[in-house]
Amino acid sequence: MKRQQKEPNTIAKKQEETIDYEVYCQYTRVWIPDPEDVWRAAEIIKDYKEGEPILYLKLEDETPLEYRIGPKDNALPFLRNPDILVGENDLTALSYLHEPAVLHNLKVRFTESNHIYTYCGIVLVAINPYEQLQIYGEEVINAYSGQNMGDMDPHIFAVAEEAYKQMARDERNQSIIVSGESGAGKTVSAKYAMRFFATVGGSANDTNVEEKVLASSPIMEAIGNAKTTRNDNSSRFGKYIQIGFDRSYHIIGANMRTYLLEKSRVVFQAEDERNYHIFYQLCASASLPEFKDLALTSAEDFIFTSQGENIFIEGVNDAEDFEKTREAFTLLGVNDSNQSSIFRIIASILHLGNVEICSERDGDSCHILNDPHLAHFCQLLGVELEQMEHWLCHRKLVTTSETYVKNMSRKQAANARDALAKHIYAHMFDWIVEYVNKSLHTSSKQHSFIGVLDIYGFETFEINSFEQFCINYANEKLQQQFNQHVFKLEQEEYMKEQIPWTLIDFYDNQPCIDVIEAKLGILDLLDEECKVPKGTDQNWCQKLFDRLSSSVHFQKPRMSNTSFIVIHFADKVEYQCDGFLEKNRDTVYEEQINILKASKLMADLFQDTNKDSSISTSSSSKSSRVNVRASKPTPKVPNKEHRKTVGHQFRSSLQLLMETLNATTPHYVRCIKPNDEKEAFSFESRRAVQQLRACGVLETIRISAAGYPSRWTYPDFFNRYRVLMKKSDMTIGDKKLVCRNLLETLVKDPDKFQFGKTKIFFRAGQVAYLEKLRADKFRSACIKIQKTVRGWLQRVRYQKIRKSAINLQRYGRGYMARRYAEQLRLTRAALIFQKQYRMVRERRDYLRVRQAVVTIQAFTRGTLTRRIFQEFLLHHKAMMIQKHVRGWLTRRKFRRARNAAITIQCAYRRMRAKRELKQLKIEARSAQHLKKLNTGMENKIVQLQRKMDDQTNDLKTQNEHLVVAKASLGSEVNKLQKELEMMRSRQGDGSQLTSLQDELEKLRAELQEAHTHMKKLEEKHSNEKMGLEQVRYQSLKGENSMLKSEKEEMNRRILHHSKSTEELDEERQRYQNLLREFSRLEQRYDNLQEAKFQPGHKRNNSTQSSLESDSNYPSISTSELGDTDDAIQVVEEMGVEKAAMDIGVFMKLQKRVRELEQERKRLQVNLEKMEDQVNCKVGPCLSLETNNVPEWTNSKKPIDKEEAVRAYHGLCESKKLLEAQLQSQARKHEDELAAFNTQIELLKDDIEKKQEMLNHTMSLSPEAQVEYSVQQEITRLTNDNLDLKELVEKLEKNERKLKKHPNESSSQPTKAKPQLTRQVTVQRREKDFEGMLEYYKEDEALLVKTLITDMKPNAVSATVPCLPAYILFMCIRHADYINDDQKVHSLLTSTINAIKKVLKKNNNDFEMTSFWLANTSRLLHCLKQYSGDEAFMTQNTAKQNEHCLKNFDLAEYRQVLSDLSIQIYQQLIKVAEHMMQPMIVSAMLESESIPSLAGVKPMGYRNRSSSMDGEGPGSYTLEALIRQLGQFHSVMGEHGLDPEIAGQVIRQLFYSINAVTLNNLLLRKDVCSWSTGMQLRYNISQMEEWLRGKNLHQSGAVVNIEPVIQAAQLLQVKKKTSQDAEAICSLCTSLTMQQIVKILNLYTPLNEFEERVTVSFIRNIQNRLQDRNDVPMLLVDTKHTFPVLFPYTPSALSLETLHIPANLSLDFLTRV
Secondary structure (H helix, E strand, C coil): CEEECCCHHHCCCCCCCCCCHHHCCCCCEEEEEECCCEEEEEEECCCCCCCCCEEEEEECCCCEEEEECCCCCCCCCEECCCHHHCCCCEHHHCCCCCHHHHHHHHHHHHHHCCCCEEEECCEEEEECCCCCCCCCCHHHHHHHCCCCCCCCCCCHHHHHHHHHHHHHHHCCCEEEEEECCCCCCHHHHHHHHHHHHHHHCCCCCCCCHHHHHHHHHHHHHHHHEECCCCCCCEECCEEEEEEEECCCCCEEEEEEEEECCCHHHHCCCCCCCCCEHHHHHHHHCCCCHHHHHHCCCCHHHCHHHHCCCCCCCCCCCHHHHHHHHHHHHHHCCCCHHHHHHHHHHHHHHHHHHCCCCEECCCCCCEECCCCHHHHHHHHHHCCCHHHHHHHCCEEEEECCCCEEEEECCHHHHHHHHHHHHHHHHHHHHHHHHHHHHHHHCCCCCCCEEEEEEECCCCCCCCCECHHHHHHHHHHHHHHHHHHHHHHHHHHHHHHHCCCCCCCCEEECCHHHHHHHHCCCCHHHHHHHHHHCCCCCHHHHHHHHHHHHCCCCCEECCCCCCCEEEEECCCCEEEEECCCHHHHHHCCCCHHHHHHHHHCHHHHHHHHHHHHHHHHHHHHHHHHCCCCCCCCCCCCCCHHHCCCCCHHHHHHHHHHHHHHHHHCCEEEEEEEECCCCCCCCCCCCHHHHHHHHHHHCHHHHHHHHHHCCCEEEEHHHHHHHHHHHCCHHHHCCCCHHHHHHHHHHHHCCCHHHEEECCCEEEECCCHHHHHHHHHHHHHHHHHHHHHHHHHHHHHHHHHHHHHHHHHHHHHHHHHHHHHHHHHHHHHHHHHHHHHHHHHHHHHHHHHHHHHHHHHHHHHHHHHHHHHHHHHHHHHHHHHHHHHHHHHHHHHHHHHHHHHHHHHHHHHHHHHHHHHHHHHHHHHHHCCHHHHHHHHHCHHHHHHHHHHHHHHHHHHHHHHHHHHHHHHHHHHHHHHHHHHHHHHHHHHCCCHHHHHHHHHHHHHHHHHHHHHHHHHHHHHHHHHHHHHHHHHHHHHHHHHHHHHHHHHHHHHHHHHHHHHHHHHHHHHHHHHHHHHHHHHHHHHHHHHHHHHHHCCCCCCCCCCHHHHHHHHHCCCCCCHHHHHHCHHHHHHHHHHCHHHHHHCHHHHHHHHHHHHHHHHHHHHHHHHHHHHHHHHHHHHHHHHHHHHHHHHHHHHCCCCCCHHHHHHHHHHHHHHHHHHHHHHHHHHHHHHHHHHHHHHHHHHHHHHHHHHHHHHHHHHCCCHHHHHHHHHHHHHHHHHHHHHHHHHHHHHHHHHHHHHHHHHHHHHHCCCCCCHHHHHHHHHHHHHHHCCCCEECCHHHHHHHHHHHHHCCCHHHHCCCCCCHHHHHHHHHHHHHHHCCCHHHHHHHHHHHHHHHHHHHHHCCCCHHHHHHHHHHHHHHHHHHHHCCCCHHHCCCCCHHHHHCCCCCCCCHHHHHHHHHHHHHHHHHHHHHHHHHHHHHHHHHHHHCCCCCCCCCCCCCCHHHHCCCCCCCCCCCCCHHHHHHHHHHHHHHHHHCCCCHHHHHHHHHHHHHHHHHHHHHHHHCCCCCCCHHHHHHHHHHHHHHHHHHHHCCCCCCCHHHHCHHHHHHHHHHHCCCCCHHHHHHHHHHCCCCCHHHHHHHHHHCCCCCCCCCCCCHHHHHHHHHHCCCCCCCCCCCCCCCCCCCCCCCCCCCCCCHHHCCCCHHHCCCCCEEC
């Protein structure tokens, strides 16, 4: 290697040795110097030729500029990179590597894309955004964990992951060096790096070392950070934290070393600065009761905290920070007494600063007058007030002969007071650091460590003193180590690729370091001057001028003799000599120290410091590979405590640090401060370029540019530049040979490139040249395509015009021909019209004459006919009159003769009657007549009864005779009317007419009465019919209203359920998270138990503890809640949260609900039984009454009147009953008729629906028709299944009723066939005992071992799925049958514990986890199905209902199994995600599913040096990922896992795919392109097709990948106008605003013709999305797990039909 010494600010101006003047042509863009922006962009407007003095340029604002070129003026300007390379993640990927390109790239990334991290080779450049960014969460840590450094966007986590991975791979210690000036963000970067290690390398036990490591940060910030003019939280000390790891790379401890605490800040602060934070935090909390004895007030009242004139920091609450500091102290093990001591010391320092020292008149002495602050100081530290007051104003001088006390002046006493305050604070700082180290120390052997160095960057102020000198000295040493490491890496890369090694010049700052630390250097001369009794700063400065004036890195200022200039690697710095000697000596008077040592508090502090230092040193040296010593070694002899100077101590500690760094692999983080105003995302180029020069970034660029900075792998080069190849080259299979031939053809100078083993190396600018050739090739191709397309368009246009002309001619000629033909047709039509018109006119005249003739004839013939008819009518009327007169005369003669005969008959009959009456009166007075009368009384009563029966029968037939009578009476009335008219015509006798009229009136009255009776019957019938219809209408109306109310209630329940679904999901997720945490704690407990107990130790019975831990867990099993209606009702009444808080209360309520349900069913059965009894009793009573009447009527015994009345009433009741039965039958008939009508209407509706479905099906495509028909068939089968279930329920209910009646009949007094009843009972018990397995108690361990511990899934693969679960349940059934609660308890507990052990042993086996998830859930379903609860028995067969458990309620064990199922499900998800994790990114984003679509861009150093050699991108394809998913699904299906649970597993895995893919997309700029969006959308479509093929599209998996779908669409849509912005906002509903903006910022064109997304467009998107209530989240939580729901799925398998294979060796089980 070749070292070169030169000015650092001239590095950017160096040109390459050979200049290609051809590139300085028109339209070439360049960079020119600018006094304000450092560099400014311009464009050449005229070709430049070698030797011309002027280069004609045009600025970006179109202003012309003549740029002078010459040896005395300017060199040729730097060339700009193509736009496609602007904004790259790695600065070494730029084709032109120089200062303006680096500065512009950083500015574009920072201001436009808001990217604060950028790679520069091995350096991570971090720009302080002065704003809180959401890029440091745990999900970001998980995204970067395990990734190669070049695969993701630049980030501090990527550097930390690289260090962690190299430590594990190379087994070499690592260091992360964070540097930068004050306010650049060093402390924050170091804090995030430690957070990454604490998260990724968490401790394996419960020591929580990672939390202690993080807890040290707030403590060190409180005592070591302060506000400066450049930073509100500036670290005023350097620290190097070593985080120790064991062989498993878990954190086991840590150690901290500090460097050069700025003690002067304790006693002095500049304007707008503050002291250390701890002072202000303590003052802000002074009002707390425990701090009242400190006598503190506001910080404004103390001199040491008020010199900056502003005690507050905007946005910082000192009181809250103080609470965090105290919590950190407590976490690190600092007890309350030690904390109190620390706070007392801090308060004493504040009081010491307020001690007022008064000068005497002579000015050489001073005194203190009753100062209360001194009293508080002495009281807090426990020292003597008089002694401290004396020795603050006096000092002791010791000579060889005597010792005497000397007065001090006021200034000397004030300096001594300030020195004492600084000394106390420094000792307290060291004590706290050592205590932190002791807390972080571990007794375990440290295998390796990662160090994080947070040290001050290069500083230069207007007045630079001793502190700035030490800081810049440290940065010189670090820069030297950095240069050597960069050079070493370049050399290794060249040797690895077998590239000829050429010497590279790099800047070596060893001469500058020699000026500082060499013999008789600045530090040696400073120590020598400190030993001189009367040494001064001026004398020391003069010695520097005499000794070092010959060095090129040392200069003397022209206008000062008390300062000197050191030329550092970053800049020239002028140091003021005043105070160098005093700060280097760090003098504290021994008398004051002895007084403090006399204090119990301070003595313990100093003593603990000495002791802890020795402990820390020895322990660190044992545990680390590098011998680590304390930064400030404590001398053993108190008298020599201050012999070593500060400079000597700092040089020793710095040397130790460099040895540590050289023994590790360093990683560099350079922090840049973008502006001095602390404005968010504001970039000042002048400030940035100063820091870039100072931190070595530009030196890295220069070293890279001196060799071959651009490097391409052969496949990437082939894919990028194959457009430049010939067709014959494409046929060659060897891509290396193709690339070699292409480069030899395109680049004539062989020195511009080199071929390595795997990469091609290019000189600076060659990639830009190749990009220009590629762009020219594309441009010529575009021109050719445009030429061809335009010619084709013109040809098409000409053909259209020609075709149009021909069409016009054809249509014109056709029009002329058609017009001539039309004229001919019109002429012929006119002739035809004339002919037809003449014919019509003549015919019309003929028809008119003919019509007139016919009319005349008609009228004449009518008149003659009417005359003949009138004559005939007169003759007929005369004949009728004669007929009626003759009839009337005959009838009058007949009536007269009849009346005379009747009168004679009446007189004769009256005479005979009088004679008979007289004879009867004589007989009635005789006694014989009375005897006969009494004798026939009984017969008369019977006759009356029979007559009553006959009348009843007559009433029944009367209605039938009424209709006949009505008809006959009507016909008879008509006949009589006709006879009356005849009699009137024949006879004129008035009496006969009167009799006939009376008889007619009588008949009319009878007819009217019959009509009235008929109307009454009709009204009665109609009223009864209306009443029945009204009752039916009312009942239907009531049922309709009830159905409507039920419908509304169901709608309200559905709404309530939909509202509470999210709450239930959240509660379910919270519960399952608690289960996950419980399983983790249980695992940790098992680990501790295994570590605690020896192998031969026998554990106690853990049955009770496992049950208590499972059953009393404060949660609700969603499977229990989702399967029983009563449980849901209880949860709704109690509230989900209350029910979740106390599962015991929930279990009791659930049990009480089941008891109430059983009681209700029992009462319902009793009611039905009573109704049946009533019906059975009413029937016999009625039959008895009706049967007793004939017997009584036929009996010969006399009965009294009351019995006859009772009999009559009985008959009336029976009559009413019969009428009611007839009415009920009539109603039943009407109901059946209405039901038939309703059924007909339903069938019509069904036919219409089927017709509509048929029409809809015919309109679909064939594939859709198949899918639609399958869905309809599934729906139909489901409905039929539900109908059958209802029918089965009804039949079972009827069966239960029929079974009750024999029992009731047997309970009657007539107990018939008791022997038969016993036989039935025996047969029923034999059926109940089927499907059980019996085993002995001593065989339980063998049973568990065979079925669980030693069970392999393939052993039962050919049998019934979930066979172990069925066998275990059959054993449980037998234990329940014999009523052995201990056996049930023992078997279930052993089963649960054995399953847990098997899963713990196979925690990475997906097949085993899936197998036991299926069996555990099946055992849970069996316990539910055969529990006896009706909610679980709805789908059981009669045989399964007989197999229900009889004696025990295992609801609590169901809860335990439900929790175990949830834990197994979570383990299954974890195993599956772990198997899929390495495949997702490669399959979804990197594999080329669509060949030749992905583009390749130039890559930087990070892409060239992957941490994991041999692992290239694209090792997994989409087919492999889908194959893995299919394997998961098939395994779950083979094991008999419920399809609903399998769907939930696939849904969770798709969420994981979405989260990992989207997070990588958001953290990788190289994949945010149009082609990646196309690839991603194609990959997602393939996964959706797989879901449809597995019938999983309804599982919710597609919804989980919706964000990735929208991200792919976002990459493909147009992104220019406001309409595009509106479309993006409406499209990306599943993405947050941060994610949308991030993707737009990361979007990278792969070709020149693509355009970048403008900043204004992104601002437009942000403004449109302001109203969204998105969670401020950038990355998706990859560890989120959806709450699982186990639906109740009963088994259709009958236990008695189960077959146990012989290969299971279960011969000890007996079938019962």
